[in-house]
Amino acid sequence: MECIFCKIAAGEIPAPPVYRDDEVLAIADINPQAPTHLLVMPLAHHANIGALSDADDAALTAKLFAVASQLGRQHGPGGYRLVMNTGGDGGQTVDHLHVHVLAGRAMSWPPG
Numbered sequence: 001m002e003c004i005f006c007k008i009a010a011g012e013i014p015a016p017p018v019y020r021d022d023e024v025l026a027i028a029d030i031n032p033q034a035p036t037h038l039l040v041m042p043l044a045h046h047a048n049i050g051a052l053s054d055a056d057d058a059a060l061t062a063k064l065f066a067v068a069s070q071l072g073r074q075h076g077p078g079g080y081r082l083v084m085n086t087g088g089d090g091g092q093t094v095d096h097l098h099v100h101v102l103a104g105r106a107m108s109w110p111p112g
């Protein structure tokens with residue numbers, strides 16, 4: 001398995017968990033773009049949101065966003081941003097589904 005987030009989820013690459021349960025892991029981004037920059041991912045490999053389809057996957061998506069929102073509230077009392085880059089034009093560089101949680105500064109719009 002060449003997927004770096006699968007290796008992190010399996011403990012093969014160390015990354016202290018900010019949150020972990022039997023389905024979902026959150027870690028700090030290695031290249032933070034805000035004072036708080038977390039990545040919330042499923043332990044199971046899915047390439048991105050476009051690769052999900054059935055009801056189980058919808059439940060997983062809801063879980064990811066629930067965890068991401070909880071972390072956003074904790075780290076960004078004044079607001080936060082959840083981002084899911086998808087595909088090349090979407091800016092996705094790691095092909096393992098994840099939600100970015102950005103907080104700790106005012107965000108601009110539109111994104112680059």
Ligand code: 5GP
Binds near residue numbers: 028029031039
């Ligand atoms: P994407 O570009 O796919 O939306 O987001 C991938 C994110 O993963 C990037 O923000 C990048 O900094 C982060 N990242 C890439 N490799 C690693 C790693 O080995 N450890 C951690 N913690 N983050 C990583």
Ligand code: ZN
Binds near residue numbers: 004007046095
């Ligand atoms: Zn993976």
